[in-house]
Amino acid sequence: MLYALLENLGAHNETYRSAGAVHGCALCRQDTVLDFVEDVGRHNAVDTLAGRQWLGESDTAGADIFYTTGRLTSEMVIKVAQMGIGVLVSRSGVTQKGVELAERFGVMLVARAKGRHFQAIHAHRRLELDAIPARRPGDRQRVKA
Numbered sequence: 001m002l003y004a005l006l007e008n009l010g011a012h013n014e015t016y017r018s019a020g021a022v023h024g025c026a027l028c029r030q031d032t033v034l035d036f037v038e039d040v041g042r043h044n045a046v047d048t049l050a051g052r053q054w055l056g057e058s059d060t061a062g063a064d065i066f067y068t069t070g071r072l073t074s075e076m077v078i079k080v081a082q083m084g085i086g087v088l089v090s091r092s093g094v095t096q097k098g099v100e101l102a103e104r105f106g107v108m109l110v111a112r113a114k115g116r117h118f119q120a121i122h123a124h125r126r127l128e129l130d131a132i133p134a135r136r137p138g139d140r141q142r143v144k145a
Contacts, residue, residue: 001030002113003116005065013038021040022040023038024037025042025045025046025048025068025070027066028065030064033067034063035049037049043075045068050079050082063083064087065087065088066088068089069092071090071092071093071095073094073097074100074101077105081107088108090111090113091112091114093111102122107122108121108122109121
């Protein structure tokens with residue numbers, strides 16, 4: 001499901017593909033993108049989606065994944081937890097404070113999600129691996145989930 005979601009998100013990065021220098025965020029249900037926004041500020045993009053959800057301006061009922069191109073910072077984790085979403089995915093890295101707050105709020109983090117590789121944090125008994133990519137030269141040893 002994660003791999004399909006990452007593929008589906010590629011169709012939504014229009015401003016980034018044409019101009020660069022923007023962050024994209026999405027509310028998703030499984031591998032379906034329900035709402036997507038791009039902005040020069042990663043917090044602006046998150047706040048836009050949170051506002052649309054709160055105002056009922058988008059059909060995001062049942063959203064269970066929040067995707068961002070930005071780092072998974074403490075602020076991102078707090079905002080997503082306040083939205084009631086339990087999975088936060090990013091193609092970027094994660095901060096230590098983001099990890100600490102994700103554990104506290106019960107949010108699973110999926111960092112550095114690109115192609116078929118990612119880092120899952122706080123995923124114990126929440127992540128089901130359905131396809132394990134082949135090892136590449138230089139890859140570190142896998143840790144069992």
